[in-house]
Structure formats: C-alpha cells, structure tokens
Amino acid sequence: MLAVVLLKKAVFLSESALRPQPVQGLLATRRPFIGAHDLAALHHALSLREQAAVSRVAAITAGGSEADVILCQAYALGADEVFRVPWEGDAGLTDASPVGRVLAGVLAGLPAGVVFCGHLSPDSGRGLVPYVVAQSLGWPLVTRAVKVQMTPDLPHLRIHRDVGRGNREVVECPLPAVVTAVRYPSGWRYPKCARLLAFRRRNVPTLSPPSSPGMPSEKRWLADMEMTRARPRPKKIFTPDENLSAAERMKMIVSGGLKAKKGKVVDGSGADAASKVYEVLVECGYAPK
Amino acid sequence: MVSVGVLSEAFCLVLEQEAGSVSEASLEVITELYGRVGRQGRPLVGIGCGEQPTAEFALLGEYGLDLVLLFPVPAGWATVLRRRMKTYLDRQWPPVLVAPATLWGEEVVLGLASELDVPAFSNCMQLETVENGAVRVERLFYEEKIAVRYTLAPGSPLLATLAVGLTNVRRRRPGHRAEVVCVPDTGRLPADPVTVLGRIKADPRTMDLEEADVIVCGGRGLGSAENFALLAKLADMLGAAVGGTRVARDNGWITAERQIGQTGKVVKPELLLSFGVSGATQHTIGLRDSRRIVAVNKDKNAPMMKLADVAIVADAREVIVELIRRLEAAGAGLGRRAARQN
Amino acid sequence: MMFPRLFTPLTIKGVTIRNRIIATGHLTHFASTDGLVTQRLIDYHVARAKGGIGLIITESMAIHPSTAQSQYTIRLYDRQVLPGLRELTSQIKAYGAAVFCQLHHMGREMTSVDTMRPVVAPSALMDPLKREVPHELSKAEIRELVEAYATCTAHAREAGYDGVEVHCAHGYLIQEFLSPLTNHREDEYGGSFEGRLRFAREVIRAVKGAAGQMVVGIRIDGDEFVDGGLSLEDVQEIVVALVAEGLDYVGLSVGHDLNYPPIFPSMDFPLGCFVYLASAIKRLVDVPVYTSHRINDPALAERILEEGHADLVAMTRATLADPELPNKAKEGDVDGIRPCVGCLQRCFHRLRLRAPISCLGNPAVGREREFAPLPASQPRKVAVVGGGPAGLEAARVLALRRHHVVLFEQEEELGGMLRLAARVPHRDELMGIARWQILQLKRLGVEVRLGQRASAKDLAPFDAVVLATGAEYGPPSLVVSEQVPHYNTLEALELGEAEVAGKTILVVDRDYHNKALGLAERLAQMGAQVVVATEEAEVGVDLDLVNKMMIWERLRELGVKSISKARFEGANGEDVLVVHEGWERVLRGVGAVVVVDKPKANTLLAREMESQFPEKAVYLAGNCAAPRLTPEAIFDGYRIALEI
Numbered sequence A: 001m002l003a004v005v006l007l008k009k010a011v012f013l014s015e016s017a018l019r020p021q022p023v024q025g026l027l028a029t030r031r032p033f034i035g036a037h038d039l040a041a042l043h044h045a046l047s048l049r050e051q052a053a054v055s056r057v058a059a060i061t062a063g064g065s066e067a068d069v070i071l072c073q074a075y076a077l078g079a080d081e082v083f084r085v086p087w088e089g090d091a092g093l094t095d096a097s098p099v100g101r102v103l104a105g106v107l108a109g110l111p112a113g114v115v116f117c118g119h120l121s122p123d124s125g126r127g128l129v130p131y132v133v134a135q136s137l138g139w140p141l142v143t144r145a146v147k148v149q150m151t152p153d154l155p156h157l158r159i160h161r162d163v164g165r166g167n168r169e170v171v172e173c174p175l176p177a178v179v180t181a182v183r184y185p186s187g188w189r190y191p192k193c194a195r196l197l198a199f200r201r202r203n204v205p206t207l208s209p210p211s212s213p214g215m216p217s218e219k220r221w222l223a224d225m226e227m228t229r230a231r232p233r234p235k236k237i238f239t240p241d242e243n244l245s246a247a248e249r250m251k252m253i254v255s256g257g258l259k260a261k262k263g264k265v266v267d268g269s270g271a272d273a274a275s276k277v278y279e280v281l282v283e284c285g286y287a288p289k
Numbered sequence B: 001m002v003s004v005g006v007l008s009e010a011f012c013l014v015l016e017q018e019a020g021s022v023s024e025a026s027l028e029v030i031t032e033l034y035g036r037v038g039r040q041g042r043p044l045v046g047i048g049c050g051e052q053p054t055a056e057f058a059l060l061g062e063y064g065l066d067l068v069l070l071f072p073v074p075a076g077w078a079t080v081l082r083r084r085m086k087t088y089l090d091r092q093w094p095p096v097l098v099a100p101a102t103l104w105g106e107e108v109v110l111g112l113a114s115e116l117d118v119p120a121f122s123n124c125m126q127l128e129t130v131e132n133g134a135v136r137v138e139r140l141f142y143e144e145k146i147a148v149r150y151t152l153a154p155g156s157p158l159l160a161t162l163a164v165g166l167t168n169v170r171r172r173r174p175g176h177r178a179e180v181v182c183v184p185d186t187g188r189l190p191a192d193p194v195t196v197l198g199r200i201k202a203d204p205r206t207m208d209l210e211e212a213d214v215i216v217c218g219g220r221g222l223g224s225a226e227n228f229a230l231l232a233k234l235a236d237m238l239g240a241a242v243g244g245t246r247v248a249r250d251n252g253w254i255t256a257e258r259q260i261g262q263t264g265k266v267v268k269p270e271l272l273l274s275f276g277v278s279g280a281t282q283h284t285i286g287l288r289d290s291r292r293i294v295a296v297n298k299d300k301n302a303p304m305m306k307l308a309d310v311a312i313v314a315d316a317r318e319v320i321v322e323l324i325r326r327l328e329a330a331g332a333g334l335g336r337r338a339a340r341q342n
Numbered sequence C: 001m002m003f004p005r006l007f008t009p010l011t012i013k014g015v016t017i018r019n020r021i022i023a024t025g026h027l028t029h030f031a032s033t034d035g036l037v038t039q040r041l042i043d044y045h046v047a048r049a050k051g052g053i054g055l056i057i058t059e060s061m062a063i064h065p066s067t068a069q070s071q072y073t074i075r076l077y078d079r080q081v082l083p084g085l086r087e088l089t090s091q092i093k094a095y096g097a098a099v100f101c102q103l104h105h106m107g108r109e110m111t112s113v114d115t116m117r118p119v120v121a122p123s124a125l126m127d128p129l130k131r132e133v134p135h136e137l138s139k140a141e142i143r144e145l146v147e148a149y150a151t152c153t154a155h156a157r158e159a160g161y162d163g164v165e166v167h168c169a170h171g172y173l174i175q176e177f178l179s180p181l182t183n184h185r186e187d188e189y190g191g192s193f194e195g196r197l198r199f200a201r202e203v204i205r206a207v208k209g210a211a212g213q214m215v216v217g218i219r220i221d222g223d224e225f226v227d228g229g230l231s232l233e234d235v236q237e238i239v240v241a242l243v244a245e246g247l248d249y250v251g252l253s254v255g256h257d258l259n260y261p262p263i264f265p266s267m268d269f270p271l272g273c274f275v276y277l278a279s280a281i282k283r284l285v286d287v288p289v290y291t292s293h294r295i296n297d298p299a300l301a302e303r304i305l306e307e308g309h310a311d312l313v314a315m316t317r318a319t320l321a322d323p324e325l326p327n328k329a330k331e332g333d334v335d336g337i338r339p340c341v342g343c344l345q346r347c348f349h350r351l352r353l354r355a356p357i358s359c360l361g362n363p364a365v366g367r368e369r370e371f372a373p374l375p376a377s378q379p380r381k382v383a384v385v386g387g388g389p390a391g392l393e394a395a396r397v398l399a400l401r402r403h404h405v406v407l408f409e410q411e412e413e414l415g416g417m418l419r420l421a422a423r424v425p426h427r428d429e430l431m432g433i434a435r436w437q438i439l440q441l442k443r444l445g446v447e448v449r450l451g452q453r454a455s456a457k458d459l460a461p462f463d464a465v466v467l468a469t470g471a472e473y474g475p476p477s478l479v480v481s482e483q484v485p486h487y488n489t490l491e492a493l494e495l496g497e498a499e500v501a502g503k504t505i506l507v508v509d510r511d512y513h514n515k516a517l518g519l520a521e522r523l524a525q526m527g528a529q530v531v532v533a534t535e536e537a538e539v540g541v542d543l544d545l546v547n548k549m550m551i552w553e554r555l556r557e558l559g560v561k562s563i564s565k566a567r568f569e570g571a572n573g574e575d576v577l578v579v580h581e582g583w584e585r586v587l588r589g590v591g592a593v594v595v596v597d598k599p600k601a602n603t604l605l606a607r608e609m610e611s612q613f614p615e616k617a618v619y620l621a622g623n624c625a626a627p628r629l630t631p632e633a634i635f636d637g638y639r640i641a642l643e644i
C-alpha cells in the first residue's frame, strides 16, 4: 500500500525588525520551507512504513518548478518517491479549494491507501485543502493526528487526535482515509546527505490529474482582495462595563475585576475541613464517593 | 419552519457547546457580529444542538441573537450537524455563516465549505459589511505579518471562522430574549465511518498550567518544601496540576513555569484548590477565570478566602494530609492512572 | 532571550527606539529654581539611558508664562533653557535612547504661587483640588497659546529632541477644552464635540507645522472616570479625529483632579490595570500606542506586547526605582530588578512637598554621582545588626563594595518591621522591597546569622559595626479610659477576630502616617465598629494624598468614622467624651482603644557598644537612629554603607 504525503511549499518573510517595509518589499523577502505540521505528516507516513503498514511513501506538492526544493527535502528525509503536480494558481491567498480538487484528481489515479497532510500551513493556514481532498475522494477525514498506528487485525488506522488542552481523542478509521497532522512528534528526522545528492541527479516527475477539468478559481466569489501590512488585533482584555457609573468602573479596576464571592465559610480542624473539601471533589467528579 | 426570508437575510453563527452550555468563544462571536449586524439591521441567528428550546438559548438574546435554530443532534457531533444543516439550509442559504475558530467551529465550517464547493476563510480577524452591503473579512498571512481583506462578490455566501480571544463579551441588550425554534428530525443519516474509542486526559505533571482542568495551588502558608511534596502527591491522586505563588517560587518550592499570577501563568481551571495562599492581587488576577475555587487558609480574612466558593479556615497541611488519607482509603488515584495510559 | 518582543526595536517616523520600554514624562524637581537644566537632572536621565531604556520622555515643560507646576518647572518658552536642554538630549542620545519633549500647560490644575498670574482655563470653573477660580481664556489668548505651542516645538527641535508629546491628559489645559465638564464655552471652542476638539486640533496643527522631522504624539486620558465626563468611547472618537491630523503615536494615561488617584496609582491598583484603555485605542488606529500605569515587571510588559494591547510599554516608576531594569531584563536577570512597589512615598509625595524626587528603594535617584557604589579601597570586616530594610540595605551595599559582611538578625526571618507593615490590608507589596534585598544578599553571598541576637561581645571582632536594630513600641502613650483595654500598634496587629468582632474600637492616630488608617481597616474587616481619632487636623496627615484617598474609599464602605482635632476630655467606663473644635461628643460602648504611637528607637545595643568599645566605628541606621519610615531606613543603610 502506498502512503501519500501532501506537502506545501510554505514561505516565510524574513524581514529585519529594524527596517520595516511596505507590503511588496516585505513579500520580496520570501523564503521557502516546509511547515511543522507538514513535517509531522511526513513523519507519520514514514513511521507507518517503518511499522511495515505501508510499503512506500510518496510526497506530492502542487506548484511550479520552484517547489522542487520542498520535494528535495522530503526525499532527503526518506520519502521513496516525489511528484510535482503542475499548478499555476495561488493556493495560499485564494485557491485552496481548486488545488485541493486537483490533488484529489491525481490521488484518485494512485494506489494510495492513506493520504497525510499538515493540519494548517504556517503561511496561509486556511486548513481547507484536506477537507476538499477528503470530500472529493469521498474518504473519511481525521484531523489533528499526533500519533498514528495500524490496527493489528483490520486495515484500520488507530489515531490519537489533539483535541485541545493537552487532551487526546483516540479514534479508529477505515482505509482509505485522509489524515491531517499537527505539531512535530518526538524524535527529529534528519535529512540524509546521500539522498540530497541523489536528488540533484534526478528530474522531478510530474503528475497531472487524468482529466484536467480546468478548475475555476476561487476568485470568482470575490469582488476585491486587498493586501496590507498586518495590524494584529489586541487580544481581549478585562474591561469594566461601560454601562456602570464612573465610581463603579473604578472599583472594578481596583479590584482587578475580581468579585468577592459570597462563598461558604467553614471553620474546622483538619479532619472536618478535609471532609468539606472532599465533598466538593466528589461533587465535581474528581473523587469517588 | 422558519420563514425563508429571515434566513436568506441573516447572519448565522454556529454555537459551540461545552459541558452543556454555550461556550465563551461563541459568545465572543455573537458580540463581534452584533456590533456589525446591529447597524445593518440584519437578524442574527444562532445554530445550536439540542432537543429542547431551553432558557439558556433564549438568554443569548441579551448578547444580540434574534433567533436560535436547534438541530436534534448531540452537541459535539460536527459531521452530523453539518449534514443536517446542509439539508435544512439548502434552499435558503444565509449570506453569512460563521463559527468560532475552535476545533469544532473549524470542522463545521470547513467541512460545509468543501461539501458546497465554496471558499471558506478560517481564523478571520474581522468581519464587516461595507457600503454596498457586501461582506468583507480580514485574515492574516505569513505568520501574521500581512493582512488580506477579501470583499465578497454580491451574492457569494461567506463561510468563515472568527478568531477567538479577541472580543470582550458584552451583553448589549439586557432583558432581550431570542426566539428558539427546534428543527424537526429529518431521518437517519449514514453512520460516520470514524469511530471514537475514548479520550486520554493530558498528563497534569507535564501539561501547561494554563490548560489544566484541576489545579492545586500552594502559597507561603504551606511553609516548606516537604509540604509541597505532599501537595504534589495530592495533585497526583486527583490528576491535578500543581501551581504556586511567587513566594513558593522564591523559596524554590515550585519552578517558575508553575507560578500563577500576573507575572506567571494565567489559569482557568474548572476547579482550583488553594492552600495557604493569602491572595495578593498579582496572584489572584491570574486565576480570575477559575470556575470553582476552594481556599484553605488559617486567616479567615485573607483576600483569597473572599474569592472562594468554599473558604475553609484550617491548617493547610493538616487538610492535605487528611485528604490524601481519604483518597487512598477510597482507592482513588484515578486521574493518575488515566494519565499513565498515555 | 526571555522577552523577545520587549527587545524588538520600533521605528516611528525615522526615529528608532531600541526596545519597547519607555519612561513617560515625569517631573523630577531636579531643575534649578529658575527652571534651568542642572547636572543633577542630566545625571538622572543618563543613568536611565545607560540602563538600556528605549525612550525617555522628559518632564512636562511649561509652554507659556501662565503655567508652572512649581518653581522647578523648565520654562521651554524661554530660550535660556536651550543650552541646558541641548546638553541633556545629547547625553541621553549618546547612550542610545531616544528622547521626546513633553509640551505642557496646566490650565486650571495649578495655583498661581509660582507664576504670580491668574490661572487660565476654557471656563471660569474652580478646580476642586487647587481651589483657584481661573480666568476664562479669550480667543486672542487662545491664539497666543496655540502659537506658544508652536514656538516651544521649535525650541524642542533646536534642543535636539527626537520628538514632542502634546500633553492632552491629566485634566490639564487641553483636556479641559475636550471635556464637557470643564468646557462650558459658548463660542466655537466649546459646545459640540467638534467645538471642544478645536483647541486640540489647532495645537496639533501648529505643533506639526513647527516639528519638521520630529515625531509628534499626544498623551491623553483614556477615560475621565467622572459621570458626565469623557468616557472611553468619547476618547476613542477624539483620538481617531486627532490621529487624522497626522499624529505619529498616541500615549494613554488616566487620572485628573476630579479623580486624582489613578494619575499616580498606588499599590492599591493591580498591576497593569489600565492597559485595557490602550488596547481599546490600539484597535482603532494604525500609529503606535503606549500604555502606562503600574507596569513594573518585564514579564508583564512582554505579555502586554504579546497580546497586542500596545506597541510601547511605559515603565516609568519601574525605571525610576531601577534604572538598570531594561539591561537586566535583556539578560534575563529578573530577580535582580529592584521593584517599584507603588508606595508613592518618595516620588509623588516628595513632589507634593516641593522637594526633588527620590525612591523608597533607590536612594541613588538624583544622586547618581555621589551615590555610585564604588568598590572599597580596603575591604573590611563589617557586622550589620538587624535584618530590617536599613540593615538589609547596608549589608547589600557593603557587600557590593566588597566588604566582608555578616548580618545578625534575632528573628528567624528577615524583613524586620516591614513584615508587620505588609500585614496591613493592601500593603503587602511593601514587602517586595525586602524580598529584593534578601535575594541580593543571597547572590552576594552575605553571611546571614538568623535567630542570633547580637551582643556587644559578638561585635568585638569586626572592624566596623552598623546597628540597624529598629524601634520598639512601648505601652500606649495615652489612656482614654481606665476601664477599657488599651493596645499598642503591635498588639493591635495581633488581635484576632474573636477579640474584636462586634466591638466598638477607638483607634488614636499619633503616628500620622498610614498605620492608624490601616489598622482601622484591618479591625473593621474583622467586624469591629471603628472610630479613628487624632489630635491633628486630619487622620494620617503625613500620608500622601493618593494613598489617603484610596484607603478612605474602602474605610467608608466599612463604615469607619473619624474625628480630627480630637481632645479626650474624660471617660465614664466605656463612654468616652471627645471634643472636636468645641463640639462635644460621647462615644458610647468603646470596647477597646488602640493607640498608634511613633515607636521608640531601640538603642540598647548602641549604648552597650559605646560603653564597652568606645573606639569602635559604630553607625546607626534606620529606626534605631530615629524612628521614621522605610525609605529613610533604606537611605540610611545605603549612605552608611558608602561611608565605610
């Protein structure tokens, strides 16, 4: 079985803090790299191969030949094959869904049993591609994987998902499926020098969807698109309610927004006091009755 | 059935529900949208999961909702809700449908977008309507260095998730109630191929304090490293994380990343047990958002005691020892065991 | 780096500020009596610039002869000040900090003692704190003032400033025009929103016109906190309108004479409690925004930047207390930063006393030259007796100067009487200074002998001895009624709930600082009915205005009453007769009396030393020399440590 990893050529803008620039100048400082989530996706695919759950790992990216650097890295990190899907559109700012559908078209023609991709790319981070791929292929989608294993008896994947606050959800998913990965798991993989050199001598094969349907751009939904330097919005912050009087607002500020609660006050020795705490623990479900 | 007119005019938002109530993130989105919608005179419609039109949903009127549509779907089932919504809204697709940019909101909105083949904009900073009534969203690219503003073409539906943690939640219409309408069940849906086997709680010893659900916190009143070891043992048995005050850090009883307060971590646990903490504001502001606080202190007048739901005047050490004894007797240590499976 | 955002430079209109830490304008009273720059003022700012601060906004300067905060106000309208200012700015810039000038007219929030001219304002409405009825400005006078702003901008430019800040905050002239509370004019400078904005607009245009390449910004109150005054939403509107005039930055502040305490927030205010004002403005404007007030910790500053509430963080008193704060933060040496504890005892309060500022924890403020702790030429063995603020400071500075120091403390814990001071409600932050001193002693490796009461014999082997044995509270100096128990300050601090709840307690203030008020609060919290009385004109006469206003706010809620100018003329059991300016009043059912006296210096050991080792170099520091407060104790310790 083949595991496919969809990689994106992400870019970061390497601007010096001392010389802020207007948007165009800033965009000119682009450097390509593979995002952490994408690396995690590659890692999961490779570790399935190491568990002998899949036989080969192919890395695919969509874009022009400038995206080959990404494939080079994937190859050096251990991908068996790499392919580029020629693509002119702008997957970052607008064309997430068309690129998703093109990739799905290519995948339909491969013997892929599982497709991995990063949950979000670090530069655009819209997160739409995996949804579109899964939808187009009609495969189930599992997002935010942090650990992926093949179940021993069935051709199913057992996946740990990051569901926030450090908690995980364990799910089982039949194959074929699309899996998105978050954060790089433990154990870095290092690119192998020999493979880097080997890559140099190769031409990157390209793959096109069998029937190129000419994906309409997302731009048709838009009237206008304007780019400026970002002005991140402040996070929310405790603000006294403006419907209150000035004195009440001041009081809220001085108290730090902390309201004295009219809680129960219990006087007692160690044992008594502990029973009270224990009651609360039971009530909240943190201790047995 | 809600009149077609309302929905095809409305700004809709998917309400995220957590532990039985509408999440803070959803309230933020309502507040944010209400500011925009109020001016445009469009109705604001919430989409929730539930079988009964409860008062809680009606109360969302205070924040700005006009109508709540309840789908008979268990809360948290994004895929099922998505399908139900798709069938129900098919003929009267609202011009704007947003959700908070949380795990759940993302699954609903991005999933819907891929099914409908329309673009979706995740984690938007801002949503506004411009002069001719067109909708505009702003989101950030390239590690928040560049902002892109998309103005939608007339007639294009907007699907978006809005960044959370940016808007101060406000009740702008005190006393107002939203109408709550239950959507009838529309038959069986195909089973989800992905099956959930269970959950693994985060390991409280290694997790970030800011994410912990239960925290035990110690202060000067605990007095020694030995007592902090006892506190750690209690935490272990409860599956709680250990936190402390600056005094505790100064004395080396805890490490810096376990300090709670303005110059340490800002926490928001479900339950916080505070032992021997006097409660200087620099500390207490860091735990303002705790849902439930139990404070144990010898001094009844310590400010910490006034913030507690249950304030216990006793020697902190004695209480900890006794609690450990009881938990041991009751065969607890559940939290710990769950964490170890990890 | 621990605080990456804090140390990311920011460029405003060609001026690069090397990090995000700034000092907002603060009057120092270091200028000469005729308003000229002194070496002392230069040294003060140079120390801060050396300490790594990004931007210094120097003190508010008078733009016109009709305004003066005190006789030490720099008169920017007078060309005589320019050579001094040029020296000041060039020295600050030589150490890498940017420097802006604050243009200031006080409007009605001043008295005419220094100007000898009528106080001026948009309307002839009396200021409640300064109590002078101002002259209502005519249009010609308004024009003259607008021109004065432009002239002074040109002066600032000539003096080498990187920018100017138009002071629109703190209820001064421009805010008086903006606010409907103080602007009752019926001409085009009043009335509508636009009318009230007109003066500010004209000033900013004039300043922009004269500023050339300089940065032009404003400082404005984010909320007047007076009903009927400007609310945050009004200020948002004003700022957006003014930014459209081409401002390069906006600074947020708060507080004015109708709501005084927040200008100089004491430790009653939580850290960073006014950041939300900047955040609300930052949402609306593209230019950089700074926030200020009670930000004394780089971790907090970093969080403010991280959450995007502001672009620059003012740490004014924080860098007053420790000029090296930015350098230390950059190196991650957080524990090395001497904190500003928000006491106001030596910065704000000394301004009110018309004295040059200093700092509770930092005696070197304004004495940067004489008080530099140079290494001792001859390291000596020095004993310090007493682990209160005086002893701790002496030991710290002695050790810094490479003397061999041993500190004796009879208790098991360091901190001395400050530990008690911190037990008074809302005063716990005072202990912050002792905490810092103790951390420094640890790092300097000073030998601390806890639980050891030093005797003259113990001190014999040392070359020099610093006695910082503090002071003691004796029996109450006053008996109001024989039948009622009387307690001194220490005993009163130990009283438990069982002993006070439900009782009427009379607290007599003979200390005149915060202790009687603080004890009253503590007792009232425990459920006592408290009456504070004093023979003076007011309870806590010597306490600074802000702390006094803040504590009374809470005491009123607790139902505490006070009697000033009180004479106790007799008692009958629990009934006490008090006379106040001829009025007689019987306080019934007084269950206890607390007499808050000044403590008596503990000179036991000093006398012992004198009789047994008359030759030995013995120095007295802090309360054991004369009973005073913490800043005096620390000052003594520091001064003596430099002398040895």
Ligand SMILES: Cc1cc2nc3c(=O)[nH]c(=O)nc-3n(C[C@H](O)[C@H](O)[C@H](O)COP(=O)(O)OP(=O)(O)OC[C@H]3O[C@@H](n4cnc5c(N)ncnc54)[C@H](O)[C@@H]3O)c2cc1C
Pocket (backbone or CB within 6 Å): C345, C385, C386, C387, C388, C389, C390, C391, C408, C409, C410, C411, C415, C416, C417, C418, C419, C420, C421, C422, C424, C427, C430, C452, C453, C454, C455, C468, C469, C470, C471, C489, C514, C515, C602, C605, C621, C622, C623, C624, C628, C629, C630, C631, C633
């Ligand atoms: C209730 C209260 C509130 C206060 N509030 C304020 C306030 O708001 N602001 C302010 O500035 N000040 C305040 N003070 C005053 C302040 O605490 C003192 O001014 C300050 O602590 C004096 O410092 P010191 O080092 O001179 O003496 P102390 O702090 O008294 O230290 C003397 C130390 O010497 C030790 N000692 C004495 N004899 C020996 C010996 N033979 N051998 C070894 N050790 C010995 C003592 O145990 C003690 O620790 C307050 C005081 C009280 C009681």
Ligand SMILES: Cc1cc2nc3c(=O)[nH]c(=O)nc-3n(C[C@H](O)[C@H](O)[C@H](O)COP(=O)(O)O)c2cc1C
Pocket (backbone or CB within 6 Å): C024, C025, C026, C027, C028, C059, C060, C102, C167, C219, C253, C263, C264, C265, C292, C293, C294, C295, C314, C315, C316, C317, C318, C347, C348, C351, C357
């Ligand atoms: C001694 C002193 C003098 C001050 N003088 C001025 C002043 O001249 N102009 C001004 O705008 N603010 C003045 N302030 C207010 C400060 O700029 C600042 O807003 C205030 O100290 C709160 O900020 P902080 O907590 O960072 O110190 C002064 C404050 C102090 C303590």
Ligand code: SF4
Pocket (backbone or CB within 6 Å): C317, C318, C320, C321, C339, C340, C341, C342, C343, C344, C345, C346, C347, C348, C358, C359, C360, C361, C362
């Ligand atoms: S005197 Fe007090 S308030 Fe003023 S700077 Fe020093 S510590 Fe801060």
